[in-house]
Amino acid sequence: xxxxTQPDIHxxxxxxxxxxxxxxxxxxxxxxxxxxxxxxxxxxxxLLKYFSGDTLVQGIKGFEAEFKRxxxxxxxxxxxxxxxxxxxxxxxxxxxxxxxxxxxxxTSLTVIP
Amino acid sequence: DAGxxxxxxxxxxxxxxxxxxxxxxxxxxxxxxxxxxxLGHGLRLIYYSAAADITDKGEVPDGYVxxxxxxxxxxxxxxxxxxxxxxxxxxxxxxxxxxGERYFGPGTRLTVT
Numbered sequence: 001x002x003x004x005t006q007p008d009i010h011x012x013x014x015x016x017x018x019x020x021x022x023x024x025x026x027x028x029x030x031x032x033x034x035x036x037x038x039x040x041x042x043x044x045x046x047l048l049k050y051f052s053g054d055t056l057v058q059g060i061k062g063f064e065a066e067f068k069r070x071x072x073x074x075x076x077x078x079x080x081x082x083x084x085x086x087x088x089x090x091x092x093x094x095x096x097x098x099x100x101x102x103x104x105x106x107t108s109l110t111v112i113p
Numbered sequence: 114d115a116g117x118x119x120x121x122x123x124x125x126x127x128x129x130x131x132x133x134x135x136x137x138x139x140x141x142x143x144x145x146x147x148x149x150x151x152l153g154h155g156l157r158l159i160y161y162s163a164a165a166d167i168t169d170k171g172e173v174p175d176g177y178v179x180x181x182x183x184x185x186x187x188x189x190x191x192x193x194x195x196x197x198x199x200x201x202x203x204x205x206x207x208x209x210x211x212x213g214e215r216y217f218g219p220g221t222r223l224t225v226t
Contacts, residue, residue: 032212036217041220042219043203043218043219043220044156044215046215049214090156092214094209094212094213096212099211101158103155106155
């Protein structure tokens with residue numbers, strides 16, 4: 001069965017520092033991959049998505065993610081974190097086979113000044 | 114561009130009462146979804162709809178009813194609310210099918226007393 005894992009429940013970074021949030025998936029073929037952000041009291045907002053092609057994907061708010069097939073990973077990165085980036089981040093995987101869509105359990109990001 | 118709207122944003126109801134949560138999208142996406150988000154359980158799919166008059170169960174459908182007479186609306190009804198249905202409910206839509214990206218509404222926080 002397909003699945004998606006976010007190993008880090010909570011991450012704290014200093015404002016201005018770089019950020020990498022991890023996401024690993026389990027799926028036989030190339031899945032569709034997504035990152036969402038959820039600010040407190042808000043819905044989930046799509047940051048970026050990967051379907052095929054260039055494995056480095058640029059998203060909104062200065063985020064990027066890299067698909068690494070050999071590692072079954074789709075990690076989210078940002079070179080310099082802003083206080084407004086504090087939120088919950090969800091990785092998600094879509095699979096045409098079986099028409100499935102799975103969310104990870106989320107990583108909570110705290111940004112300290 | 115309104116996207117997806119949900120109403121009400123907050124609702125308090127009593128055990129046993131019927132309550133309907135509304136969802137409206139302006140994109141004409143074929144697919145619509147209802148999720149609930151709870152601490153410790155993440156996002157769980159309640160019901161989804163592939164088109165008007167086509168609905169199907171998700172992971173946790175018990176106690177919920179949906180309908181979709183128009184493409185843009187997808188109401189969720191709790192027929193007899195229970196305390197275990199206290200949650201935050203998110204409506205989402207997709208033009209990419211079951212494996213494609215979801216676009217979320219702002220959510221409805223429901224408390225059942």
